[in-house]
Structure formats: C-alpha cells, structure tokens
Amino acid sequence: MGKEEERPRPRNATRSTVVGPRRAVTLVATTVLGILLLFLLLDPAQAPAPIAPLVEQDADEPLDYAPVEATLVADVRSVHAGETFHAGVLLRMRPGWHVFWKDPGEAGLPTLVDLRVPADFGLGTLRWPTPVGFRQPGDLIGYGYSDWVLLGATVEPPAELAMDREVPVRARAEWLTCERTCEPGEADLELLLPVGGDRSPTDAEELFASWERRLPVASDAPDRPLSVAVAREAEGDVTTRYEVLLRWLEPPESIEWFPVAIADLELLQAQPSSSSTTRLSFLTTRLTATTEVHGELDSVLAYTDALGVRRGVELAIPLTGPP
DSSP: OEEEOOOOOOSSOEEESOOOOOOOOOOOOOOOOSOOOOOOOOSTTTOOOOSSOOOOOOTTOOOSSOSEEEEEEESOSSBOTTOOEEEEEEEEEOTTOEEEEEEEETSSOOOEEEEEEETTSEEOOOBOOOOEEEEETTTEEEEEEESEEEEEEEEEOOSOOOTTOEEEEEEEEEEEEESSSEEEEEEEEEEEEEBSOOOSOOHHHHHHHHHHTTSOEETTSTTOSEEEEEEEEEOSSSEEEEEEEEEESSOOSEEEEEEOOOTTEEEEEEEOOOSSEEEEEEEEEESSTTOOOOSEEEEEEEEEOTTSOEEEEEEEEEOSSOO
C-alpha cells in the first residue's frame, strides 16, 4: 500500500484475467503433522472449505462467469479533516471458490491488495482476517478464504482539507481463485469521496465492524487469550528445533496454525495441540550453512473458544536470541 499524488483517473473499475508475477516464496510447509479440525459455522466468512480433495476438471472447459467480484468500499460517505475512516477491497467469491491468504500454504498465490490515497493522507497497514485451511489437489494444504473477505486499512486525513475537493481512494487487487480449476484475476478500483459532506451512516459501517471481529488480536494485546514462551535448540549446523509454549486463559476447543513464508528458511515440521497448555513444536532449516537467520516468524493461531466462536491471535516467534 502507499500514497500517491492526485491525478485524473476514470471512475469505473476495470478487470481482466491477467495477473502479475508471483512473489518469491521459499518457505514451504512440506510436512504437516496433525489434521485440520472442523470449526463451528458462524457465517460464510468464518466457515472453512470442505476438507475433501477437489475434483479434477478439463482445463480447456471455459468459465462462463467471473468467479470473483472485487469492490472498493469505505465506511464514510464523505471525508472530514482529521477524522479517520476505513477503506478496503471486498472480494466476493462464487460458491465453492476460494482465494488465498497473504501466505497461500503449500500451493497457490497470495492475494495482493495495494490501497492508495493522496500524499497528504496517512494510510495504515493492510489487515488480514484470520484465514481457514483447505485441501487442494495433490493433498496440498492451502490457507485462505471462501465466500467473501474484506481486506482493508485505516485512512487518516490531514488536519486541514480544502472543501472544494474530492478525495480519490484507489486500489489494485490481484488474486488467484480456485475450485476444480484455478483462475487468476485483477481489478483497478477507484472511489471518490467529497470533503465535508454527508455524515449519515453507510451500509459499509457494519461491514467493517463485522470484519473487525474476524481480525486476529496481537499476542501482546491487553485482551490476548494466552501467554507465550519460546525455546530454541540447534540440531546440527543448519537445523533448529523450536518449542513455543502457549498458556491459555481458557482452554480452546481446537486450533490451527498458519505460518507466513520467510525467504531462505524452510519449515520442516509443525505439530499444534489443543489443551490448557499448548506446545507448538517445529523444525526449521537454513538452505545453506552460511545463511543467517534473523527476525521473527509471523503467524496466526486460529482457535475455537468454549462458546464455539472461531477467533485468531497473532504470533510473532523470534528466530534468534539466547536458546
């Protein structure tokens, strides 16, 4: 996401079936020990896709409809100086189709959303709802969303705004959507918001509020559901074992773990377990003995609480430091 200078752009969104090159991803979950667990159905955005392998289809059979519809939405009708609002891309999928999370899992392409606002506006980071897991042809695990998903961010107008202007909010979205076959897609979208106009509620307010509840909380947030401790132990020159100990305030009914790819680092094993104390154990290996490991392994832990509500918590696991 970024900022840009204002420039004339057509009001209508465009869409084609060409997608840009895939970003390099070298972190692959080659072995997943454990079975993805079934979560209670809260609404279409929360429900995981069936865990049955997808049926093969003739690759030459054309689709007579677009499997994904992209819309740029904001939770305000107009912009006011110094008053933050939310903007995002809503992706609606036809039944049975899914798009991918920021890390697609063992196969697929990450969904890309690039929001742009005028240079004098502030723009927060793109926020990703807790994903679900699904099986793909070849028994490969994917991470993503079915039915629909809202990928948005906070927009901060400057303290002073001219009243005779319109604020352009633009977005570039690219995705790969799969069912029995996969189709790439893209959209260039624009929304023009007047300055200082109507403050009445919009339909998108409840939309953003609903998806806010699907965002994972930070592991250090005041309302976090657990505490985290990490231990590391070298196993040879290039392999390290990590033990992440999670102590829950209330034991979850079930959990899924979604790690995010890191270049030059391969995740070998992962075994989450569900109890009042969860031990998340995994191995990593550097691709070469001289590769330096640094930073954190970003991930999301999805869990179902005692009330049957599916939630998520962000886990940033430090990869370096004292063992």
